[in-house]
Every structure is written in structure tokens, then in C-alpha cells.
Amino acid sequence: xxxxxxxxxxxxxxxxxxxxxxxxxxxxxxxxxxxxxxxxxxxxxxxxxxxxxxxxxxxxxxxxxxxxxxxxxxxxxxxxxxxxxxxxxxxxxxxxxxxxxxxxxxxxxxxxxxxxxxxxxxxxxxxxxxxxxxxxxxxxxxxxxxxxxxxxxxxxxxxxxxxxxxxxxxxxxxxxxxxxxxxxx
Numbered sequence: 001x002x003x004x005x006x007x008x009x010x011x012x013x014x015x016x017x018x019x020x021x022x023x024x025x026x027x028x029x030x031x032x033x034x035x036x037x038x039x040x041x042x043x044x045x046x047x048x049x050x051x052x053x054x055x056x057x058x059x060x061x062x063x064x065x066x067x068x069x070x071x072x073x074x075x076x077x078x079x080x081x082x083x084x085x086x087x088x089x090x091x092x093x094x095x096x097x098x099x100x101x102x103x104x105x106x107x108x109x110x111x112x113x114x115x116x117x118x119x120x121x122x123x124x125x126x127x128x129x130x131x132x133x134x135x136x137x138x139x140x141x142x143x144x145x146x147x148x149x150x151x152x153x154x155x156x157x158x159x160x161x162x163x164x165x166x167x168x169x170x171x172x173x174x175x176x177x178x179x180x181x182x183x184x185x
Contacts, residue, residue: 052102054095061091063098074120088116089123092170108172115169119162126155 052064060069066085067078075094077085088094093116100109129152136144 052099061095063095064102066098066102068094068098086113087120088113089120090116090166090170093166096170112166112169115162115166119159119166122155122159122162126152126159129155 053062054064055062057067059071060067060075062068065080068091069076069078070091075088075091077088077094077098079085086094086097088097093112097109097112097116100106100112129148133145133148133152136142136148
């Protein structure tokens with residue numbers, strides 16, 4: 001029997017397709033590299049002009065020259081060198097603090113930081129009292145329940161006030177227009 005001529009053509013087409021796939025992969029990699037480089041350059045130009053872009057990342061946010069990363073139920077703010085600057089309880093707090101700090105509004109930034117730290121301390125106290133009270137209830141230790149109950153309820157009220165106080169401070173950004181323009185403080 002004679003050999004089929006179509007098998008050679010199929011092999012030739014497979015080789016052409018393989019070359020084309022490799023060419024396309026290379027082109028895509030080059031294009032991705034160009035887009036990534038262009039994006040980084042544009043962000044640097046915005047920062048140099050005084051604008052502070054907020055760019056979402058896989059594990060947090062890039063806020064101007066600083067990076068906010070969510071890890072272990074807290075937001076960590078890292079400077080341009082990768083050093084931890086502060087930790088915060090909420091996303092709004094870390095972004096507002098970062099913007100205010102980079103725009104040299106140190107007094108307002110310190111106010112946000114102080115109120116956030118106060119909230120974090122009261123939350124820790126509340127969790128401790130809650131855990132201690134639950135353990136005392138399980139052990140039927142009524143003397144401990146009586147002592148911890150007052151501290152627990154005081155911490156609960158203080159926690160509510162601290163949250164409201166922080167929310168009021170974060171609400172001031174409407175008047176400063178931080179979220180709309182990023183730098184009109």
C-alpha cells in the first residue's frame with residue numbers, strides 16, 4: 001500500500017502550530033512585562049507629582065509610597081523599605097493614617113492612630129474578660145463571676161464608645177475629601 005500524503009501535512013501543521021504557540025507565549029510574556037513596567041512607572045510619576053494613588057494588591061493595598069497588608073486579623077502599615085510602621089484594627093484607619101502621614105498632616109494622623117490603638121486595647125481587654133467569665137461560668141466559680149462581671153460590662157461600654165469615637169474620626173475624611181481626590185487636604 002502507498003503511504004498517505006496527508007500524514008506529512010499533519011506533522012508539518014503540528015510543527016507550525018507548536019512554533020506559533022511558542023511565539024504567542026513569548027509575545028504575551030513580553031506584553032505583560034511591558035504593562036507591569038509601565039504601570040509601575042505611572043504610579044511613581046503620580047507619587048512624585050504629589051498624588052497618592054491607592055492600588056489594590058493581592059494581600060492588601062499600596063497607598064502612595066506605603067503598603068497596607070492584612071495579616072492575623074490586623075492591618076500592618078509598611079514603609080517603602082518594607083519596615084513595619086504601625087498596626088491598625090481596620091482598613092479605613094490604616095488608609096487614612098497613611099494618606100495623612102504622607103501629606104504631612106501629622107496631628108490628624110496621630111489622632112487616628114491614638115484612637116485606633118485605644119480601640120485595639122479595649123477589644124483585647126474585652127476578649128480577656130469574656131474568656132475569663134465564660135471559664136468561671138463553666139467552673140461555677142461565683143466569686144470570680146462577680147468580680148469579672150463588672151469589668152466585663154465596663155469594657156463592653158468602653159468598647160462601644162471607642163468604636164463610635166474612631167468612626168467619628170474616620171468620618172472626618174468626608175470633609176477633607178481624602179477618598180475622592182487622594183490629596184486635597
